[in-house]
Amino acid sequence: MSNAEQFKALVQSHRDGDDAHFYAVALQLAAVEARRGHGKIAEEIRSLVDAAKSRPPSTSKTVALHQPRGDLAALLLASYPANRLADLVADAALRKQLDRVVREQRHITRIAAHGLSPRRKLLLVGPPGTGKTLTASALAGELGLPLFLIRLDILITKFMGETAARLRQVFEAIAATRGVYFFDEFDAIGSQRAMPNDVGEARRILNSFLQMLEQDHSQSLVLAATNHPDILDPALLRRFDDVLHYRLPDTEQAQTLLRHRLAGHLPKRVAWKGLATQASGLSYAEIAKASEDALKEALMNEEAQVDIKQVIAMLEERRVMRAGWKQNSAKG
Template identity: 40%
Template structure:
C-alpha cells in the first residue's frame, strides 16, 4: 500500500487542480509499489493513469532501454501499444472466453503458482483465418492485465541479410526481459516456418532455432502470444512449446448478430434487420462485420443522423460482400 504522505499529497494536488503535481505524485506511488516488488499492481496503476497519455510515453522512455532496431533498415523492431479493449468487447464461443479468462487469472496469481512449484501459462498460440479475433483477443488480455502490449513488427524483424533476422529476434527478447509485457508476435509464420519446407533457404533453420532457444530461455515476467493465419506452415517443434493453443474460426450466425449489435451500439436503428442478411454474411469474419458497421456509421455521420435504416444496412452488407468475394478469388 502506498505511504500515507504520498496519498495526502495526491488528494491535495487533485483538490487544487494541480495536474502536473498529481501526475508526479502518482508516478512516485507507482515507483514505490515497484520497489516493494508489487510489479503487477504497479503496471496496472500505470495503465489506468497513463493509458494513451503522452506524458507517460515520455516517462516510459526515460526508465526503459532504447527500443531495439534493425541494423540495416534502422526501423523499430517493436511497438508499445496501450490497448483499450476488454473481454466485454469480444464475441467468442464461451469455451474460448473461459480459456482467455484462465490465462489472465493465472498471470495475476503468478507468485502464488510459482511458490507452489507450478508456472502460469506463459506461451500462447492463436491460429485461424484472418480477421477472426486473434489480435483483439491479445489486446484484451493486455488490457485486462493492465500491462502494455509489446507488438513485434515482423516486417522489421525479418531481414534480407544473412543472420540479421535471428539477431533481431534476440534483440526483442533482450528488450522484453526488462519489464512486464504481453509480447505479441503477429504473422508468426514469417519467423516460425517449418525447417522441413523445401522451398525455404537454409536461413529459416537459423531463425527457428534462435526463436526456440530464446523462448526456452526467456525468464521475464511476461506473457508471450503468437498468432498466425497459416498454422500448417509452422515448425513442428514450435507447437510443443506453447502452454495453450486456441483455434479462432469464423463467427456463427448468433455471434454475427452479437457483433453487429456491439459494433453499432452507439447508433439507434432496427438492429433486428441484420438477421435478414445472414445469408449474405455467411463468409464474414469478425473484421468484416466491424468494417460493415463502420460503413453504416460513416453514412449516418455524413448525413447528420444518429439513426441507421434498413437501406444503410443493405448497402453496407452488399459492399462488404463484394470485398469478401474479391478476397476469395485472389487467394
C-alpha cells in the same frame, strides 16, 4: 527471499504496474518484521496494503508508457491498449481459454510460490479478421500491461546472423520489461524447417526462436499469431502453453457483434437474427467495418438513425470485396 530481493521485487512490480505482486511482496516484508518482533511496523504495512487494495482505481491516473530505446525502438511498437476481453466476441471455448489465462496471470504470485508457471506463451491460429490482434490488445488491457508489437519487417533481414541477433534483443526485452509481446504473421519465422523452399538461414532463425522461447522464464506474455497453421513447424506446438483457435462468427456471434456496434442507432424493433444472416461468411473485422460504414453514411446524410437496408448493403459490399480478394489470390 532476502530483504534485498524483496525490495528489488517491490521496485520491479511497481515499474511494471503489477499491483498484485507489489502487495504480495509488501505483505512478505510485513511478515519478516513481525518475526523480528517489530509488530507495530508490520501492522502499519498491512494497513497500508489493505487501504490500497480497497481504494477504487483512479480514472485520471496517467500511466508511464514503457518506450523501447536504442535498437529496440525500431523493433518494438509500444502501446497501452484500453481494450478488454468484453470487447472480443468469441465462442465459449475460446472465451474459457482467455479467461483462464487472465486468472492465472492475476494469481501469478500464488502459482509461482508452488513452483508452477501461469500460461503465458500463446499461439493464436485462425483466418484474418477473427480477433487475434484484438486478443493481444484485450489481454494487455485486462492485465494493465504494455503491448509490444514485434515488427517482423525490421526483425527479419537478409544478412546472415543479424535476424537471430535482433531476435535475442527482443527476448532480452521480454525478460527485462513485463508486457504482452505480439508476433503477428508468425509463419514468417515459424515455417517448417523441411519445406522445399527452405534455406539454411531460415532454419537457423527458427532454431534460435525455439531455443529462446524455451529458455524464456520471464513474467511477460508471448503471443504469436498466424493465418497459416499448416506451414508451422510441429516443434513449435510443444513450446507454447496453449493454442487458441479462431473461427469465422456463426449467426449468434454475428448478431452479438452487430448489436454491440449498432444498438441505439437502428429502429427499436430490429430483426437482429435476420440481419445477422446477411453477415454469413464474413469475419468479425468485416462485420465491424460494415457496421461503421453504415453509421458513417447516416451521419453524413444527417439521418437520425441508420437504415437497415444500408447495413445490409455494406455487408454485401464487404462480401464482394472478399470474393474479389480470393479470386485475385487464386490467380496469383
